Amino acid sequence: MHKTRAIKDRLFTLYILTTSTLALIPVLHLIFVIVIRGFDSFVEGGIKFLTDVPPTPLSTELGGIGPSLLGTLILTATSLPITILIAFFAAVLANEFPNNPISKTVDIISRSFTSIPTIVVSMTVYLLVVVPMRTYSAIASSIALTIIALPYAYAITSAAIRQVPLMYREAAYSLGMTRWTTIYKVVVPITRRMLSGCVLITMARIMGETAALMFTAGRFRTGISLQLDRPIDAIPLLIFDYALTPYPILHKVAWGAALLLIIIYFIIFLAVKTIVKEVKL
């Protein structure tokens, strides 16, 4: 081999490995920092960190993120089932009955909706739900979250459905099954694990969304509220608001909340990995 070619090859390897490391450093640093700072807040707040209301900027007690945690749980519980239901039927429609105008429209709309800036969704829901209701509410937030999570849920559900080889469907049809029976007796059982993975990924997406809640949630964090037509809060929104304030005690709360968010996300991610890994066709 000519010498310059060998040198070029080495230099290229060096470049690729250096830049790859460079790409990973920020995220590793971020996770490291969140674990350290968040752990401090956990220790300082104790178990009450999960239940108390947040501190005022000048208080000395750390308090907690109870209202936001409850809000995140409520919002996830209300928007996840609706999102999954609509996404599943849309995906079945677009993949199993692909040759009609409705399916094509559904497919195009869902795919382009992925790129809609989430803040625009928040504005729209504000106009259409918050203004007529005259109050920020959990309902408005759930609607915004559903609109944002739908295209994602649709994309991964379609990918799961598309993975079922055509043979299986042909076998079902040859037994005289109708299309719908084929779907719930053959396609769904085969993709069962992947579909549960889709549910979890969508859940992670809903729990981490911030911008959608900016003009819909109303940031109610001074107490516990279970009413769906009243203002609500969520962990990402709390992190965003507190990160922008100049008060160290609120930053502490934000770091603790961030660690909690990452832990929840990590558990969901692990669950997805263990469930989906064992898919066998």
Place this chain on the structure above:
Amino acid sequence: MNIWDPEKERYGLLAPLIGTLMTSIIATLTALILSLSLSITISEYLKGVLKNALSITIEFMSGLPTVIYSLWGIQYAVPILRDHLMLPLYNHFQFIPLFSCRPLSGFSVLSAGLVIGISIIPYLTALIHESYSLIPIAYREACLGIGATRYETIRILLGLCKPAVIAAVILGLARAMGETTIAAALVGNSMTTSACLFTPSYTVSALIASQYANAQLYRYAEPVLYSAALAILIIALTLSLIGLNMLSKWRVKILA
């Protein structure tokens, strides 16, 4: 132009529009350079456990809530970037217009762009890696057959997936434009346009995030924000349709 004065009902959207453009270009360039290397590392340099570990890490990164990047950005990334990137660039390369102003707080177009770029690395890497591994093995065999080095093989294969990489860049651009939480936290929220990357500015989504809540108090503030949102919506939708289209066309072509 660069006015935001609800009291006098005078508004201008030049600064946020240009700010959006600048941050998303910086973000996409950063993400492109780093994700190209990452996807090559995954597909060419690593094997077995390490390869698995890296792809799982990247998958994990891709789902991280972006609000975490803004918290980290405010307290760590911005001060670090100011002291170790912006100040040295200012001190040594002031004569270049891009670096011609003194970085004060560090909150700027550059910080927002870089952190948004970091946050979209997993997305771009997934897109590029997927396309790269779609290339039929015959091409690789042909490269090995003529005795190409690894570098030459990669160059040829990357050349083959050039349209897919361009599509990934377009999709990344669309995503960077719509990013709200990181932009609103790091761009500095100031109505200025400047060629210098160290000045605080605005992006459309940051403007909406900070002004929309109070816009009802004034007569024209709301419609102005809607028009800004419409502009960004149309650009993002167009870009993503173009990108998705290019990607699917390329897939059909390379697999044929």
